[in-house]
Amino acid sequence: MNDPVQAPLTPSQQSLVEKFRGRQPLALSRCISLVENHRPGFESVLEELHDGVGSARRVGITGPPGAGKSTLTAAIARTYRDRGLTVGIIAVDPSSPFTGGALLGDRVRMDDLATTEGIFIRSMASRGSHGGLAAATREAADLLDAFGFDRILLETVGVGQSELEVASSADSTLVVLVPESGDGIQAMKAGLMEVADLFAVNKADRPGADRLKKEIEVVLALRTGSASSHVPGHHGVDLSSIAAGRTPDITADHGSVTGAKESRSAGEWAVPVLKCVASTGEGVLEIAAGLDNHFARLESSGRLETNRREQAMEHARLVLERSVGRRAMDAWNVWLDATGRDPAVGRRSPYAISREVYGSLWPESASSAD
Ligand SMILES: Nc1nc2c(ncn2[C@@H]2O[C@H](COP(=O)(O)OP(=O)(O)O)[C@@H](O)[C@H]2O)c(=O)[nH]1
Ligand SMILES: [Mg+2]
CATH class of the missing domain: 3.40.50.300 (P-loop containing nucleotide triphosphate hydrolases)
Structure with a gap:
């Protein structure tokens, strides 16, 4: 499952980041594509360049x-x-x-x-x-x-x-x-x-x-x-x-x-x-x-600092929302593969299904969810 710790850069991402730091326009272009298309590891690259x-x-x-x-x-x-x-x-x-x-x-x-x-x-x-x-x-x-x-x-x-x-x-x-x-x-x-x-x-x-x-x-x-x-x-x-x-x-x-x-x-x-x-x-x-x-x-x-801090917080919130959504979809796909074709599933309520998937998402919270 997704590890909340930021994944390390792959060797090719590492080299991309180095070229970016070397101000090579092609590396900039490739980084933007990586980010725009949410390719694996895009957040690691962003984090690496955040300084x-x-x-x-x-x-x-x-x-x-x-x-x-x-x-x-x-x-x-x-x-x-x-x-x-x-x-x-x-x-x-x-x-x-x-x-x-x-x-x-x-x-x-x-x-x-x-x-x-x-x-x-x-x-x-x-x-x-x-x-x-x-x-x-x-x-x-x-x-x-x-x-x-x-x-x-x-x-x-x-x-x-x-x-x-x-x-x-x-x-x-x-x-x-x-x-x-x-x-x-x-x-x-x-x-x-x-x-x-x-x-x-x-x-x-x-x-x-x-x-x-x-x-x-x-x-x-x-x-x-x-x-x-x-x-x-x-x-x-x-x-x-x-x-x-x-x-x-x-x-x-x-x-x-x-x-x-x-x-x-x-x-x-x-x-x-x-x-x-x-x-x-x-x-x-x-x-x-x-x-x-x-x-x-x-x-x-002093408003610049305040605005930028608020914008950074809003960005962090969006990143969190995105991570949780991604993790939920991973769990959903796992559930769907395992259970989705079972004819009996159609008789269950969406709430019960969602609760079950949610439980697999954060197993430790399943018992306290209700
Ligand atoms: N008459 C006139 N036309 C303009 C002016 N600025 C832009 N245009 C024209 O208005 C059209 C739309 O411009 P565009 O920059 O694509 O608008 P956008 O959709 O807001 O990005 C184009 O045909 C421009 O050439 C202006 O100051 N005066
Ligand atoms: Mg335009």
């Missing part, structure tokens, strides 16, 4: 599909590269334009190993299992961090619950919206207001950017107002719908993904709303500067 984690700054980039996240991610990466910084990018999107390889020019393609430019891009498919996406992207980002990238950008495909978890697992969360299609309303619905440390109003070359910027600012101001008053927070629902000039049903349940962002950012951080045109690079320097400011605020307020 190197912690110096990169992480930015989550989220927003509705088509808002220009990939374009903006590439543009931000370019500004970092111009400053001599190295950048690792994870695009959680199987259909990401990165797969076409066009965004950063022909030199840098998805999964390209051309780190000569100081940029490494990796696209990851979203996983179905509960909590799987957050853990998988976290671990891939840890590898980029341990490899030595200065900045890590995590782009999500949309704004579902697990994607917001991914975006807000970074140090700073950038939310990208566009003037068309009533994105301001969408933002309040999807809980984006809660996770944003900075808003980018992209496609400012199109009409309506100023209006959207103002809309977001009004809602942010109302939220701040309600946060500093002594009135229970639920009335924010009405305020945000008034701000949007819509009927009050739209934000009936804008549940927070990560808890109050106010406390995550701390230090009275005023969330900036910045216009940009990602496709031309206009306004992108300001966004990069805004992210720098946010990080500086996190550091000076």
